[in-house]
Amino acid sequence: MMKVLGFMTGTSLDGVDMAVLDTDGETQVTFGPWSESPMPAETRKILEATIQAALVWPRGAAEPAIFGDARQAIVACHLDAAREFLDHNGLAFSDFDVLAVHGQTVLHERPKNGLKGRTVQLFDGRSFADATGVPVVCDFRQADIEAGGEAAPLMPVYHRALAQNAGLELPLLVVNLGGVANITAIDARGLTALDTGPANGLMDQWMRRHDRGDFDHEGRIAATGKVHADKVAAYMAHDYFKAAAPKSLDRYDFNLQAIEGLSFEDGLATLSAFTLQSLLAGIELVNAKPKTIVLAGGGRHNLHLVNQITAALSPARVVLAEDLGWRGGALEAEGFAYMAVRSLKGLPISFPGTTGVKMPLPGGKISYPKNWPQSLPS
Numbered sequence: 549m550m551k552v553l554g555f556m557t558g559t560s561l562d563g564v565d566m567a568v569l570d571t572d573g574e575t576q577v578t579f580g581p582w583s584e585s586p587m588p589a590e591t592r593k594i595l596e597a598t599i600q601a602a603l604v605w606p607r608g609a610a611e612p613a614i615f616g617d618a619r620q621a622i623v624a625c626h627l628d629a630a631r632e633f634l635d636h637n638g639l640a641f642s643d644f645d646v647l648a649v650h651g652q653t654v655l656h657e658r659p660k661n662g663l664k665g666r667t668v669q670l671f672d673g674r675s676f677a678d679a680t681g682v683p684v685v686c687d688f689r690q691a692d693i694e695a696g697g698e699a700a701p702l703m704p705v706y707h708r709a710l711a712q713n714a715g716l717e718l719p720l721l722v723v724n725l726g727g728v729a730n731i732t733a734i735d736a737r738g739l740t741a742l743d744t745g746p747a748n749g750l751m752d753q754w755m756r757r758h759d760r761g762d763f764d765h766e767g768r769i770a771a772t773g774k775v776h777a778d779k780v781a782a783y784m785a786h787d788y789f790k791a792a793a794p795k796s797l798d799r800y801d802f803n804l805q806a807i808e809g810l811s812f813e814d815g816l817a818t819l820s821a822f823t824l825q826s827l828l829a830g831i832e833l834v835n836a837k838p839k840t841i842v843l844a845g846g847g848r849h850n851l852h853l854v855n856q857i858t859a860a861l862s863p864a865r866v867v868l869a870e871d872l873g874w875r876g877g878a879l880e881a882e883g884f885a886y887m888a889v890r891s892l893k894g895l896p897i898s899f900p901g902t903t904g905v906k907m908p909l910p911g912g913k914i915s916y917p918k919n920w921p922q923s924l925p926s
């Protein structure tokens with residue numbers, strides 16, 4: 549068993565999620581403390597500018613200069629968040645065998661027209677290892693994308709471990725409602741997964757556009773609006789929904805153009821309906837027939853969305869991660885902690901059914917602190 553501290557900074561740019569996990573990277577998983585630390589406004593500003601630069605970064609060109617600043621900002625923000633978290637829980641970096649860091653996705657292009665995809669999770673594992681004195685695993689998606697895979701979703705391997713651990717009845721579907729929504733179906737076929745569409749990303753953007761905060765608390769505003777079915781249909785006409793699974797999305801593959809001109813409330817109601825429709829389309833696409841659906845990610849707090857999902861999937865049982873004793877806000881940080889141990893053991897983290905990669909594939913890049921014995925030539 550290894551003790552791991554996992555870090556996740558998702559597409560919502562809302563914070564750094566941290567979780568402690570004791571695991572063998574296979575069947576053993578024991579939860580430790582976890583926390584969500586808000587993203588400092590300054591860091592968020594740099595990351596937003598970095599994403600804008602990444603969106604217009606041509607293939608083959610040198611990386612935009614702002615990537616370097618963003619790496620420094622994100623490492624600093626992980627250090628601050630971790631120090632506070634460890635102090636609060638009476639822990640120290642030296643308690644851990646390894647740190648697992650997702651890094652900030654600033655660009656994600658799926659493989660298309662015979663071209664490999666591109667994905668960037670900004671971080672600097674080497675400087676984090678030096679600052680903490682602990683080996684760091686990051687860059688979990690690179691090996692998969694280089695092998696022609698989608699590089700996302702990666703969480704299915706952890707969802708499977710959780711399901712096995714809890715002895716849950718299959719078929720089971722795990723739904724992550726983050727900035728982007730993704731699903732993992734676990735059934736007799738093994739693991740099947742895909743990104744289904746936006747979850748909260750567009751709704752958050754609409755909220756900020758109207759200067760009404762970062763997100764629609766519990767979906768209360770969406771619940772008062774009217775759904776414009778023609779706009780939902782326009783979103784659903786996107787080519788992405790014609791593609792076979794597995795498939796993955798960038799948070800910026802969809803925008804607000806289709807709903808310009810709608811009232812604030814109707815816009816939210818319509819975006820929420822788009823999240824639901826695309827989720828249902830994804831479930832249908834992989835022909836998943838789950839008995840139980842587990843909701844995780846920040847969107848599980850959106851009561852309006854959760855009610856709509858529950859009604860649409862009835863009679864299947866829709867539960868929140870917490871109903872199974874899981875921690876819905878920590879799942880991704882835990883998942884990368886689990887994957888880091890698999891990386892150290894050379895075990896696969898992506899599979900044909902999850903990223904479309906040809907063979908099960910290990911992933912993750914290991915950085916050792918300066919003068920760490922393993923990093924010295926033997």
Ligand SMILES: Nc1ncnc2c1ncn2[C@@H]1O[C@H](COP(=O)(O)OP(=O)(O)OP(=O)(O)O)[C@@H](O)[C@H]1O
Pocket residue numbers: 557558559560561562724725726727728729748749752762763764765766767844845846847849850851880
């Ligand atoms: N109380 C709440 N009511 C409604 N929505 C909420 C609430 N709390 C969080 N959210 C939504 O959840 C989002 C954050 O979710 P989460 O942290 O799972 O996303 P992420 O990990 O950044 O995204 P991804 O999984 O795409 O990388 C917020 O931006 C917000 O839209």
Ligand SMILES: CC(=O)N[C@H]1[C@@H]2OC[C@@H](O2)[C@@H](O)[C@@H]1O[C@H](C)C(=O)O
Pocket residue numbers: 558559653655656667699700701702703704724726727728729730743796797880
């Ligand atoms: C490229 C990237 O960062 N993708 C994220 C994003 O956020 C949700 C969805 O899109 C998912 O595919 C993925 O993250 C989760 C953790 C995953 O890989 O399973």
